[in-house]
Amino acid sequence: MAHEFRNFVGGEWIEPLTGDYFDNRNPAHTDDLIGHFPRSGRADVDRAVESALRGFEIWSRTPAPVRGDVLRRAGDLLTRRKEELARAARPGRWGRH
Secondary structure: OEOOEEEEEEOEEEOOOOEEEEEEEOOOOOEEEEEEEOOHHHHHHHHHHHHHHHHHHHHOOHHHHHHHHHHHHHHHHHHHHHHHHHHHHHOOOOOOO
């Protein structure tokens, strides 16, 4: 069974307000269903933009040294997990369905 993806808004994976999804297939192997992705509408975009604006307000009030620490920790995490991330992104990762 193919994975059903969601929208990431406000730190949570949520269903689209439309409730609608579309199939995404590997163009080289059309029998390979990558997953079901949200067919989001205007209200979904509005919700995401409002969330991003709230996040920007908080982030912009955060002192620069603290923001730097957050970005450094994120970079360190990516570096530590680079092999795992590379394996997850390699061609054929999703397999044949």
